[in-house]
Amino acid sequence: MNCLLCDQSFRAEVSWQALIVQTFPAVICARCRQSFERAQSTEEVTALFTYNNAMKAYIQRYKFMKDVALAHVFRNELYAALHKRREKIVPVPLHHERLLERTFSQVHELLRAAKIPYIDMLRKEINDRQSQKTLQERKSGQNRFSLCEQFDVKDEELLIVDDIYTTGTTVNDIKQLLLSNGAKKVSIFVLVKVKSDE
Template sequence: MTCLICGTPYQSTPTWSKLFLNQLDSSTCTRCFEKFEVSESTIDFTDFLGTPYEGAVDSVFCLYTYNEPMKEFLHQYKFLQDVALAKVFAGNLQQAFQTREGIIVPIPMHPEKLELRTFAQVDELLNAAQVSYQQLLVKTKSETQGKKTKMERLETSNLFEAMSNIEATNYILFDDIYTTGATIHHAAKILKDAGAKRVDAITLIKG
């Protein structure tokens, strides 16, 4: 096989977990994959205390840190639109979802942005991981989050709307990166206000 990241041929080793847990292959060589660093930091919600978003999110689990190899990966995946790279974390994401219960809801892109990017990078990560999900949210605001301060991001009206009925059950939000937490908190609040019992979140990266 050819490594999706460095392009060199490699031998895919059949491991116990690949065989018995039917875990997906990362489609990268070991040398490239080892450069990604597992995130061990816990997410702290203190920024949201006393805001309308307090208690909206029950837990957040981030798989990897935002180190240099991850920055390069994300750049190539998102901006150079290399959709094949969605496979790199397929096995790890599949495992992360297997250990949690709830309806998986990807964070959507604004329709105008989707047109520019040509593919929904968050959805494609889930497709590669072969997990089923439901599109329950729509992004109604397109302003760039990065240009605002943290307080401005929190005070802004919600970025999302629910597309269909939300049940009194558990939901798992999924996004590529957790940075300030504003996106996940906005989405979680929509679900909670509509009756969701519990809202957990998984992101590939902790920014």
């Protein structure tokens, strides 16, 4: 088969990944795989990869060129990292207008490709692309997310999942929202973490 990233043909049966059990067949070649750099997780954030050049190119294609097939690239890593977590998985949602622009939600597609069940309990109230007003609303401390009425998170253990962590504003807003609604413990998991010195 051909690598989804570089289009070179490769043999999927070659075991190039000693560290994790492959639950799903590989969709990228060993060379592309090696171009990604594993991240160090911290107490606050579990992260799979760093934001290096290879990851930058991947994100560009996946997110901005809307290549939904690329959701499968990290499904083995995501499955290995998430399938035994006992918390409820909570993906970070897009604002509905942004979802229309993007055509799909990157985070949701990553989880679906990795066959990780999740619960859509959040709504994004403010589209960050919206002008000045948004800035003022953000300054006023209004949370950009809300918990959908039908969900009760009291005493629940939850894991927020996002694609990229940069400043942490988004996931920390959500963490506060869930804790203020009575969640017992809220942890953060991301595919990519930008190193804080970058």
